[in-house]
Amino acid sequence: MNAAVLPDPPAFRFGPITRQDLVRYAGAxxxxxxxxxxxxxxxxxxxxxxxxxxxxxxxxxxxxxxxxVEDRRVRRFRLRFKSPVWPGDMLQATGSVVRxxxxxxxxxxxxxxxxxxxxxxEVVTAMAEVECA
Amino acid sequence: MSDDGDVVLADWTHPVxxxxxxxxxRAVHDPRLGREPPVPPxxxxxxxxxxxxxxxxxxxxxxxxxxxxxxxxxxxxxxPLQVGQVIRCRAKILRDEVKQGQRGGxxxxxxxxxxxxxxxxxxxVGFERMTAIEQEALTS
Numbered sequence: 001m002n003a004a005v006l007p008d009p010p011a012f013r014f015g016p017i018t019r020q021d022l023v024r025y026a027g028a029x030x031x032x033x034x035x036x037x038x039x040x041x042x043x044x045x046x047x048x049x050x051x052x053x054x055x056x057x058x059x060x061x062x063x064x065x066x067x068x069v070e071d072r073r074v075r076r077f078r079l080r081f082k083s084p085v086w087p088g089d090m091l092q093a094t095g096s097v098v099r100x101x102x103x104x105x106x107x108x109x110x111x112x113x114x115x116x117x118x119x120x121x122e123v124v125t126a127m128a129e130v131e132c133a
Numbered sequence: 134m135s136d137d138g139d140v141v142l143a144d145w146t147h148p149v150x151x152x153x154x155x156x157x158x159r160a161v162h163d164p165r166l167g168r169e170p171p172v173p174p175x176x177x178x179x180x181x182x183x184x185x186x187x188x189x190x191x192x193x194x195x196x197x198x199x200x201x202x203x204x205x206x207x208x209x210x211x212x213p214l215q216v217g218q219v220i221r222c223r224a225k226i227l228r229d230e231v232k233q234g235q236r237g238g239x240x241x242x243x244x245x246x247x248x249x250x251x252x253x254x255x256x257x258v259g260f261e262r263m264t265a266i267e268q269e270a271l272t273s
Binding site: 014021024025027028029030031032033034035044045046054055056058059060062063065066067073074075076077078079080081 | 153156157159161162163174175176180183184186198200202203207208209210
């Protein structure tokens, strides 16, 4: 039944993450937390160096979601941040349909999504609700 | 005060700009990049609230960024954002509490909600909720 509401998600791989990705995101989002561009500041926080914005990873997972559901309307997108992304990381996204249910005027699919590294460790997990005709 | 009687922490407007949407779509590799007009990515509302969040985290609360992580982000979409809209944003705190962490030590959890409405029609277009977690400072 679930296979009928949405096609299988596309393959989504991204990386290796570069400092340019981080700087481009900082400028685009207006988020200039020094943890994301200042190695000395990051080390003072006990980190090995700069890390990606959580919302950069969230944005990548959102792009995977859009590539999957195309122009269907997304009603909800809820993300949990599991671990930081570092320059050099290779990321991949996966997703599946958990269930679908009828609402007024159509059907809604509930999805689970994950952005992870190649070793399988989780970066961001998410759920989404998408309207399916 | 907001419509529902809660205390509003901040109230501001922000335009959904053509260039900003395109720049953000490029930064997050949105597959719709190149459409005309540009389509705001799912996480684009962070752009509308960036200045507020900066002030919220570093001045209003404040939280120590060296000990703070982003825990969750939650979007509810009622109407699609469109280039050319001006969005009125109203922020309130949903939660500000101290809990015992799983690995020992206490942590402060703060969730802020930004309600997004079309500034001209007054129609609610969505909600953005962010949860930050500040770990207790080590005292050794």
